[in-house]
Amino acid sequence: MAENNSRKNIFERMFAIDRRWVYGFLMLAVVLSVIAKPIIPIPISREARSIYDFMNSLNSGDYIHLAMDYDPSTLAELHPMTRAVLKQCFEKKIKVIITALHQNGPGMAAAAIDTACQRHFELTGYRPESGKDWVFLGYKPYPILIILGMGQNYRIPFPNDYYNVPLDSLPMMNGIRNYQNVKAVINISATSATDWWITYGNGRYQVPLAIGVTGVMATDYYPYLQTGQIFGILGGLQGAAEYETLVGTPGKAVEGMSVQVVGHSIIIIFIIIGNIGYFATRKKSKLGL
Amino acid sequence: MKRQFPLIIIFSLGLFMVVQYFVPHEKSEFFYEFIALDWPPIIGAFALMLGVISLTRVSITKIKRKKEAWGYSIVTLIGLFTMSAVGVVGYHYPPLTRAFNWNFNNIMIPISATMFSLLAFFIASAAYRAFRARSVLATILLVAAIIVMMRFFPLGPLTSVVGRASDWILNVPNLAAKRAILIGVGLGIVSTAMKVILGIERSYLGKD
Amino acid sequence: MDFGTAISNTVAALLTLCIFSFLYKDNPFYKFAEHLVVGVSAGYWVSILYINVVIPNIWQKLTAGKWWYVIPTILGVLMWTRIVKRWSWISRYPLAFYLGIVTGVAIPLEMQTKVLEQIFGTVQSFAALHNSSTDFWAGFNTVVVVIGIITSLVYFFFSKEHKGATGSVAKVGIWTLMIGFGASFGYTVMARISLLIERIQFLVNDWLPGLFG
Numbered sequence: 001m002a003e004n005n006s007r008k009n010i011f012e013r014m015f016a017i018d019r020r021w022v023y024g025f026l027m028l029a030v031v032l033s034v035i036a037k038p039i040i041p042i043p044i045s046r047e048a049r050s051i052y053d054f055m056n057s058l059n060s061g062d063y064i065h066l067a068m069d070y071d072p073s074t075l076a077e078l079h080p081m082t083r084a085v086l087k088q089c090f091e092k093k094i095k096v097i098i099t100a101l102h103q104n105g106p107g108m109a110a111a112a113i114d115t116a117c118q119r120h121f122e123l124t125g126y127r128p129e130s131g132k133d134w135v136f137l138g139y140k141p142y143p144i145l146i147i148l149g150m151g152q153n154y155r156i157p158f159p160n161d162y163y164n165v166p167l168d169s170l171p172m173m174n175g176i177r178n179y180q181n182v183k184a185v186i187n188i189s190a191t192s193a194t195d196w197w198i199t200y201g202n203g204r205y206q207v208p209l210a211i212g213v214t215g216v217m218a219t220d221y222y223p224y225l226q227t228g229q230i231f232g233i234l235g236g237l238q239g240a241a242e243y244e245t246l247v248g249t250p251g252k253a254v255e256g257m258s259v260q261v262v263g264h265s266i267i268i269i270f271i272i273i274g275n276i277g278y279f280a281t282r283k284k285s286k287l288g289l
Numbered sequence: 290m291k292r293q294f295p296l297i298i299i300f301s302l303g304l305f306m307v308v309q310y311f312v313p314h315e316k317s318e319f320f321y322e323f324i325a326l327d328w329p330p331i332i333g334a335f336a337l338m339l340g341v342i343s344l345t346r347v348s349i350t351k352i353k354r355k356k357e358a359w360g361y362s363i364v365t366l367i368g369l370f371t372m373s374a375v376g377v378v379g380y381h382y383p384p385l386t387r388a389f390n391w392n393f394n395n396i397m398i399p400i401s402a403t404m405f406s407l408l409a410f411f412i413a414s415a416a417y418r419a420f421r422a423r424s425v426l427a428t429i430l431l432v433a434a435i436i437v438m439m440r441f442f443p444l445g446p447l448t449s450v451v452g453r454a455s456d457w458i459l460n461v462p463n464l465a466a467k468r469a470i471l472i473g474v475g476l477g478i479v480s481t482a483m484k485v486i487l488g489i490e491r492s493y494l495g496k497d
Numbered sequence: 498m499d500f501g502t503a504i505s506n507t508v509a510a511l512l513t514l515c516i517f518s519f520l521y522k523d524n525p526f527y528k529f530a531e532h533l534v535v536g537v538s539a540g541y542w543v544s545i546l547y548i549n550v551v552i553p554n555i556w557q558k559l560t561a562g563k564w565w566y567v568i569p570t571i572l573g574v575l576m577w578t579r580i581v582k583r584w585s586w587i588s589r590y591p592l593a594f595y596l597g598i599v600t601g602v603a604i605p606l607e608m609q610t611k612v613l614e615q616i617f618g619t620v621q622s623f624a625a626l627h628n629s630s631t632d633f634w635a636g637f638n639t640v641v642v643v644i645g646i647i648t649s650l651v652y653f654f655f656s657k658e659h660k661g662a663t664g665s666v667a668k669v670g671i672w673t674l675m676i677g678f679g680a681s682f683g684y685t686v687m688a689r690i691s692l693l694i695e696r697i698q699f700l701v702n703d704w705l706p707g708l709f710g
């Protein structure tokens with residue numbers, strides 16, 4: 001009886017520990033993993049490969065639209081996707097029209113473009129130029145109407161680019177009117193903007209669409225993948241790591257996935273311990289102990 | 290006319306936009322392009338400013354009445370006015386743009402990103418204390434979650450098995466579940482939109 | 498790493514640690530950082546709206562002789578009457594203008610994208626079953642998907658009590674939904690932990706090396 005009481009107390013004691021010990025344990029595990037920098041192989045999903053293969057099939061001088069609809073709170077998962085896509089575009093000399101339809105996003109988008117241009121310069125000696133290789137349109141409120149507006153004519157919502165240069169004076173916007181002039185839209189988003197691109201961009205104008213979304217949202221878009229309304233999904237940090245691997249520049253996402261293994265293992269262990277304790281406690285109370 | 294006229298505006302514009310989708314006549318395209326799509330972003334800019342005005346009023350009221358933790362409202366206002374000033378003035382005086390970018394990169398980004406990273410700890414605590422297989426349904430949920438969480442684990446010979454199980458979960462039952470939810474959401478959006486256009490749903494008008 | 502970058506990273510790191518201090522308990526450092534970001538974000542919106550909307554879409558158009566842009570500008574200013582209770586009814590007009598447009602475009606497109614295309618995709622894949630080139634597992638998966646969708650929709654049909662045959666069908670539906678939610682939960686855990694990993698990567702790989710040379 002005493003032994004049963006002490007075993008019951010162990011489980012009760014375990015679940016009564018201050019939650020800050022749990023936080024500390026997770027923090028320590030993540031910090032040690034980041035310092036150790038383990039490497040794991042990144043399996044490539046069909047959903048990510050289809051985006052990569054599509055982009056690879058494009059020719060130099062083709063246009064794509066990169067819609068960066070996220071804010072700093074989700075840059076951990078989405079920024080690596082943006083960097084990988086921009087790298088592939090600059091390497092293949094694909095012209096990129098970029099928008100940032102989240103009110104906290106334009107500054108971050110401008111910084112990401114600047115970093116991508118600098119990296120390309122370091123690799124090749126050529127720095128992609130605004131108006132010639134890429135154009136950043138910036139932000140406007142009411143994304144639904146902006147997406148519809150760009151489908152008619154980019155100049156309706158964006159008479160100028162983010163740097164207030166008239167669109168008509170930019171060489172790469174000559175002859176570019178709307179989505180019919182771009183090969184696809186790659187939407188990297190943490191908000192309902194993805195739904196709006198699918199509904200209003202692809203739904204009304206049938207522009208081919210691929211998405212990169214946070215892990216929280218990724219599972220919701222498989223129905224659209226099956227119907228062909230989107231042709232690829234990059235889901236969360238894993239999707240970012242897959243794309244970094246595909247474009248040949250493993251970066252923060254690939255490093256982060258190794259640490260993810262540790263994080264996920266901790267969560268799974270916590271769930272298992274919690275359930276062992278739950279069933280043990282339930283069994284004891286059923287036996288009247 | 291305080292309530293009737295807005296309802297008339299919504300009904301006429303809503304009906305027009307539905308008809309315009311199916312009958313893209315030249316004249317309706319003109320209205321669509323040059324009014325329906327061009328004007329609302331301008332109105333939206335002022336609407337977003339409402340939030341800023343409201344924040345300013347609330348902060349000033351808190352400071353005036355010396356409510357609890359009023360000192361932090363001063364921090365809010367300093368942040369607001371500093372960032373607005375360097376941004377707006379920086380457009381006309383470019384050297385200030387560096388200060389604007391610095392504030393964004395070294396204040397907004399770290400704090401926003403870190404705030405959301407706290408959720409990792411809360412999920413760990415919840416996993417330890419609350420995620421119990423109390424019923425068959427909860428067990429199904431947990432098993433599916435664990436398989437998906439392990440999809441990229443290096444498990445030697447089991448790696449491909451777990452990977453394929455995870456792919457199957459995402460592309461078959463998850464697809465079915467999410468599609469059913471999507472159909473329900475779509476019908477809900479359409480019915481709510483119709484209720485707004487027909488004036489049945491009037492909560493956006495507020496009180497008189 | 499140059500001195501300016503080291504200082505910037507230190508400011509960012511200190512603010513990061515202010516937010517992390519909340520894990521121990523609510524404290525003035527956390528509150529300071531929280532209120533600071535609220536103010537800076539609001540200020541950022543003001544700047545972005547001024548640079549990206551007021552200048553190109555209002556000022557430059559009006560000064561180019563397109564006087565009709567004064568109409569949406571006035572409608573926008575009328576939105577601000579919401580602040581004063583006595584005049585807040587005026588803000589209904591610009592709100593009605595926006596709502597009318599958005600609800601109008603939503604009806605056909607939401608119906609098409611979320612309902613019709615989804616039903617079409619389901620029926621199309623089911624119809625392809627009789628195609629001799631469909632392999633067993635593709636056929637099996639299609640049947641599972643169709644059963645899952647129908648049973649999940651029955652689960653959400655609350656106008657009929659879930660008893661008898663309806664109850665059994667709804668039960669299969671809720672099992673399907675639970676698997677879907679489990680998949681979402683798995684991805685959500687990944688999402689949350691990634692956000693933490695990025696912050697730790699910044700502190701360990703960017704800030705500390707710069708601090709200690």
